[in-house]
Amino acid sequence: MNFQRILVIGGSGFIGRHIVAKLAARGHSVLVPTRRRERAKHLIMLPGVEVIEANIFERTSLLSLIAQCDAVINCVGILHSRRGEPYGPDFAKVHVDLPRQIASGMKTHGVKRLLHLSALGASSEAPSMYLRSKADGEAVLKAEHDLDLTIFRPSVVFGPEDSFMNLFARLARYLPILVLGNTEARFQPVYVEDVALACVNALENRATYKKFYKLCGPKVYTLRELVQFACSASGRPRVIIGLPTVLARLQAWLLEFAPGGPLMSRDNIDSMKLPNIAPADWKMAPELGIKRLTPLEQEAPVYLALLNPRSQYNRFRARARR
Ligand SMILES: NC(=O)c1ccc[n+]([C@@H]2O[C@H](COP(=O)([O-])OP(=O)(O)OC[C@H]3O[C@@H](n4cnc5c(N)ncnc54)[C@H](OP(=O)(O)O)[C@@H]3O)[C@@H](O)[C@H]2O)c1
Numbered sequence: 001m002n003f004q005r006i007l008v009i010g011g012s013g014f015i016g017r018h019i020v021a022k023l024a025a026r027g028h029s030v031l032v033p034t035r036r037r038e039r040a041k042h043l044i045m046l047p048g049v050e051v052i053e054a055n056i057f058e059r060t061s062l063l064s065l066i067a068q069c070d071a072v073i074n075c076v077g078i079l080h081s082r083r084g085e086p087y088g089p090d091f092a093k094v095h096v097d098l099p100r101q102i103a104s105g106m107k108t109h110g111v112k113r114l115l116h117l118s119a120l121g122a123s124s125e126a127p128s129m130y131l132r133s134k135a136d137g138e139a140v141l142k143a144e145h146d147l148d149l150t151i152f153r154p155s156v157v158f159g160p161e162d163s164f165m166n167l168f169a170r171l172a173r174y175l176p177i178l179v180l181g182n183t184e185a186r187f188q189p190v191y192v193e194d195v196a197l198a199c200v201n202a203l204e205n206r207a208t209y210k211k212f213y214k215l216c217g218p219k220v221y222t223l224r225e226l227v228q229f230a231c232s233a234s235g236r237p238r239v240i241i242g243l244p245t246v247l248a249r250l251q252a253w254l255l256e257f258a259p260g261g262p263l264m265s266r267d268n269i270d271s272m273k274l275p276n277i278a279p280a281d282w283k284m285a286p287e288l289g290i291k292r293l294t295p296l297e298q299e300a301p302v303y304l305a306l307l308n309p310r311s312q313y314n315r316f317r318a319r320a321r322r
Helices: 014-025 037-044 059-067 089-109 129-142 165-174 192-203 223-233 245-255 266-271 296-307 312-320
Strands: 005-009 029-034 049-053 071-074 113-117 148-154 177-181 211-215 239-243
Touching: 005 014, 005 059, 014 029, 014 037, 014 192, 029 037, 029 059, 037 049, 059 089, 071 089, 071 192, 089 113, 089 129, 113 129, 113 192, 129 148, 129 266, 148 192, 165 177, 165 223, 165 296, 177 223, 177 245, 192 211, 223 239, 223 296, 239 245, 245 266
Parallel strands: 005 029, 005 071, 029 049, 071 113, 113 148, 148 211, 177 239
Antiparallel strands: none
């Protein structure tokens, strides 16, 4: 099936923008709604990409967006919410109600193809609100049997504008020692370009319909190793001191009030109670067309070097991608 026009909801975000760029490069026409067009100006220059301001939580707007397209990719997600059981109202709105509205709008307009970004570890039994709400979002979509649905569950995603490696590199800028909880939590970071390629390859491949894919990188790291890596690659190697869970939650609670929005939350700490990794025998599904998973060591130093104030040379190299 050749899709003519793809609606990428959340297409202005970290992962979404890579998906949009790949779709555009393959000649698709792409529609990207955003709350602020300014936020998506990097997409405006791409051929075949239309960026419009819209409120995706408003049913009429969402319906009118879906009506213009024949496939939908949902990349909307948040990391923080007010608290609640089994999750807070912000997670409920973004991770559960929005997918429900998308599915209902697609049914109204007879659009069947949907790619949805969930998260590794999503489960109604998970220790965090984030992962419980992601599980309910998946459940809402799986219940819509008419949808040609593909769900992706990435581990933490790294890439130039990520909010994970960059966060620790930035903290190292201000703090001589990093004091962190969950230092032994395990992750299997996956490169943003690999995630985007998997999504774009899946779009028109019927073998991926009704399938749910874990997306992980080639190697497992502890949080301590990742933070050490981010600090060193940005030119500020730091000593990392582990905190017991009670103190880590207290620290996260304080960081929930950081100016400009939470830097970390108690819910993030809860997410780390379970390893964010694939089973040992996991392999990237061949139909996703990723021949070689990109190692963190290959790409992360390129963009983390940009945060190194002393290394003008590194900055030039990073820009030249050498
Ligand atoms: N990044 C990771 O490491 C990672 C790991 C696992 C799973 N995921 C999942 O992958 C998806 C994409 O993640 P991402 O890192 O690309 O997210 P992101 O950079 O935060 O982008 C989220 C997008 O959602 C849009 N959005 C619309 N309404 C929103 C609202 N009320 N609150 C927040 N955002 C809103 C934003 O668009 P505007 O601001 O332009 O309106 C933004 O482009 C999410 O579902 C996420 O849970 C990400």
